[in-house]
Amino acid sequence: MLDSRRSVPIAVETPMPHSPSHRTRIVRATGRPEDSVWMERALRLARAAGARGEVPIGAVVTTGDRTIGSGSNRPIAARDPTAHAEIVALRRAARSTGNYRLTGATLYVTLEPCLMCLGAILHARIGRLVYGARDPKVGVVEYMRRHRPVGLNHELRVTGGVRADDSAELLRAFFHRRR
Numbered sequence: 176m177l178d179s180r181r182s183v184p185i186a187v188e189t190p191m192p193h194s195p196s197h198r199t200r201i202v203r204a205t206g207r208p209e210d211s212v213w214m215e216r217a218l219r220l221a222r223a224a225g226a227r228g229e230v231p232i233g234a235v236v237t238t239g240d241r242t243i244g245s246g247s248n249r250p251i252a253a254r255d256p257t258a259h260a261e262i263v264a265l266r267r268a269a270r271s272t273g274n275y276r277l278t279g280a281t282l283y284v285t286l287e288p289c290l291m292c293l294g295a296i297l298h299a300r301i302g303r304l305v306y307g308a309r310d311p312k313v314g315v316v317e318y319m320r321r322h323r324p325v326g327l328n329h330e331l332r333v334t335g336g337v338r339a340d341d342s343a344e345l346l347r348a349f350f351h352r353r354r
């Protein structure tokens with residue numbers, strides 16, 4: 176019998192050593208002329224997700240002038256809570272380039288990423304993130320940008336608000352239909 180009164184020994188919390196420079200820097204970056212073109216692709220993927228009954232969010236990963244991965248939100252169909260558009264696109268980009276790091280790549284997504292996706296974006300060493308609408312519920316990019324968390328020694332440049340109205344309208348129409 177297990178004695179529930181006896182405490183289970185747990186590892187003493189020993190922080191991993193890291194230099195003070197190990198700080199995730201999330202900085203604002205100005206938009207580029209091509210941003211709205213790539214965002215149109217992401218919006219198309221978002222619409223496709225919506226047509227399948229998934230929350231309409233789409234993402235595209237690019238390097239230079241080519242797409243290396245794209246995806247739309249599909250947690251219901253995939254039976255996978257991590258199948259957000261960003262994760263799907265990052266996985267495909269890593270597979271197509273044969274590298275788990277996507278250093279210098281740009282990720283376009285129609286909605287401000289959540290905590291999980293921002294984590295994946297940082298682990299992938301994405302250089303620039305471009306998103307559409309702000310997500311006041313689970314979006315964390317602007318919050319993290321202001322609070323400068325300790326983390327990976329990586330700088331992520333962020334441009335928000337690209338085609339934001341189109342993305343927000345898509346989401347509004349989707350949730351309106353579902354009511």
Ligand SMILES: [Zn+2]
Nearest residue numbers: 259288289292
């Ligand atoms: Zn997410």
